[in-house]
Amino acid sequence: MTPPGNPGSLGDFEVAVRYSEKAAVVAVRGEVDLITVPHLAGVIDAVVDRGPTTVVLDVGGVTFMGAGGLGVIASALRRLEPGGGRLVLRGSSPFLRRLLGITGLDTVSEIEDTVAPPDVLPAALTQELVRATAFPADTDVVDSALRLVVALAQMVVQHADGISISLNRHGRLATVAASDQTVSSMDAEQYEAGEGPCVDAATNGRSFHAVSLSDETRWPDFTPKALGLGINAILSTPLLMEGRPAGAINMYSRTTRAFAGHDQQLASAFATEASLILTHASAGPAEEDLTARLTDSLRIRQVIAQAQGIVMCREGAGAEEAYAALRHMAVSQGRTFTELATEVVASVRRQGREPGDHRA
Amino acid sequence: MTTVPEHAVDALDRARTDAQLTHGELFLRYFELGGMSSALQVEAFCYGALEPSDHDHDIIAHAINERFSEFGQNHPIAYSDDP
Numbered sequence: 001m002t003p004p005g006n007p008g009s010l011g012d013f014e015v016a017v018r019y020s021e022k023a024a025v026v027a028v029r030g031e032v033d034l035i036t037v038p039h040l041a042g043v044i045d046a047v048v049d050r051g052p053t054t055v056v057l058d059v060g061g062v063t064f065m066g067a068g069g070l071g072v073i074a075s076a077l078r079r080l081e082p083g084g085g086r087l088v089l090r091g092s093s094p095f096l097r098r099l100l101g102i103t104g105l106d107t108v109s110e111i112e113d114t115v116a117p118p119d120v121l122p123a124a125l126t127q128e129l130v131r132a133t134a135f136p137a138d139t140d141v142v143d144s145a146l147r148l149v150v151a152l153a154q155m156v157v158q159h160a161d162g163i164s165i166s167l168n169r170h171g172r173l174a175t176v177a178a179s180d181q182t183v184s185s186m187d188a189e190q191y192e193a194g195e196g197p198c199v200d201a202a203t204n205g206r207s208f209h210a211v212s213l214s215d216e217t218r219w220p221d222f223t224p225k226a227l228g229l230g231i232n233a234i235l236s237t238p239l240l241m242e243g244r245p246a247g248a249i250n251m252y253s254r255t256t257r258a259f260a261g262h263d264q265q266l267a268s269a270f271a272t273e274a275s276l277i278l279t280h281a282s283a284g285p286a287e288e289d290l291t292a293r294l295t296d297s298l299r300i301r302q303v304i305a306q307a308q309g310i311v312m313c314r315e316g317a318g319a320e321e322a323y324a325a326l327r328h329m330a331v332s333q334g335r336t337f338t339e340l341a342t343e344v345v346a347s348v349r350r351q352g353r354e355p356g357d358h359r360a
Numbered sequence: 361m362t363t364v365p366e367h368a369v370d371a372l373d374r375a376r377t378d379a380q381l382t383h384g385e386l387f388l389r390y391f392e393l394g395g396m397s398s399a400l401q402v403e404a405f406c407y408g409a410l411e412p413s414d415h416d417h418d419i420i421a422h423a424i425n426e427r428f429s430e431f432g433q434n435h436p437i438a439y440s441d442d443p
């Protein structure tokens with residue numbers, strides 16, 4: 001007997017097939033994962049080859065189904081449809097049904113509502129994710145893994161109306177995954193205000209929970225904006241990269257006191273998974289990413305040099321004197337140096353276009 | 361000859377850490393703002409191993425201050441020409 005957990009072990013995975021007059025019932029138990037999925041695919045192929053009109057896939061005993069299992073369902077559908085056959089899913093959990101909904105498979109297969117087994121543990125799904133990203137990865141791969149974490153969290157955390165992941169990239173916070181536009185705006189409002197649970201969690205490396213935003217005093221600029229968008233509770237849990245704060249997973253709810261202890265545990269579990277993905281992928285920034293950043297830096301540097309030159313001409317100032325003058329203006333107007341320099345350069349361009357202006 | 365007092369130079373690296381900027385990120389921001397020194401020199405300025413000119417000090421201070429203002433803090437690092 002193979003000990004449990006041994007690589008290559010099928011664990012408690014089992015497939016049983018029964019035939020009735022026109023239907024074949026395929027009953028599956030255990031985990032449908034990377035190791036067991038070829039077995040399931042083989043059995044279903046053999047069943048479909050016999051040409052039944054209906055294949056019933058009984059997944060009531062399935063404790064975990066990864067992307068491979070969904071692939072098997074999709075391919076069975078593709079093979080059955082041309083011959084007028086149909087696929088019926090029996091005993092699927094609410095969680096699996098939502099997965100099927102996301103992948104569009106719920107519209108083509110029939111889903112029988114029977115006994116619902118306990119929901120699949122989210123951690124089991126994200127383990128596949130971590131396996132898939134367990135090597136230095138480029139930004140695109142990390143982002144898509146994080147988007148998947150957000151999608152999974154959205155399915156599992158029932159009280160969250162929206163979820164996002166913010167990451168500190170090049171010293172600035174940015175939303176890399178969000179369940180919808182409102183959530184992205186919520187994040188952006190926080191970056192702009194420089195405050196909010198997301199900013200605090202990503203900065204301080206601990207959770208920030210706004211239980212009821214209407215009673216909240218910690219974020220005076222941001223809170224009214226969130227309330228204005230109908231948000232009443234926020235839970236931001238930090239992501240850590242090699243132990244240092246690197247971002248946050250943010251859960252938003254329209255309902256006051258939406259996030260109870262169970263949701264906080266789930267938030268923490270998803271934050272851990274996302275942190276693992278980040279840590280595995282953090283062998284250094286991808287070359288393309290770095291090139292883009294440097295190109296950007298050169299452009300900003302050029303605009304600042306132009307603005308400096310303009311002030312030197314206008315004021316008859318030296319280079320460093322002009323630079324200090326621009327800095328004073330930026331600080332006193334509460335703007336970044338880049339914003340100010342961009343406007344100084346643009347103002348000269350506007351003057352240059354004015355009618356009756358005869359300067360060369 | 362610089363007029364930046366020694367404790368202010370010391371303060372740069374603490375401020376950099378408080379602002380959660382790595383040396384690399386700080387250098388990129390410094391470079392964007394028109395700084396002419398190398399990454400190694402900027403790191404040495406932070407640690408106080410090299411003394412920056414007032415101009416260099418102010419660019420580094422501003423890079424860190426802009427980072428702080430992203431957190432909603434108002435320019436905690438002094439410039440060489442602050443009154």
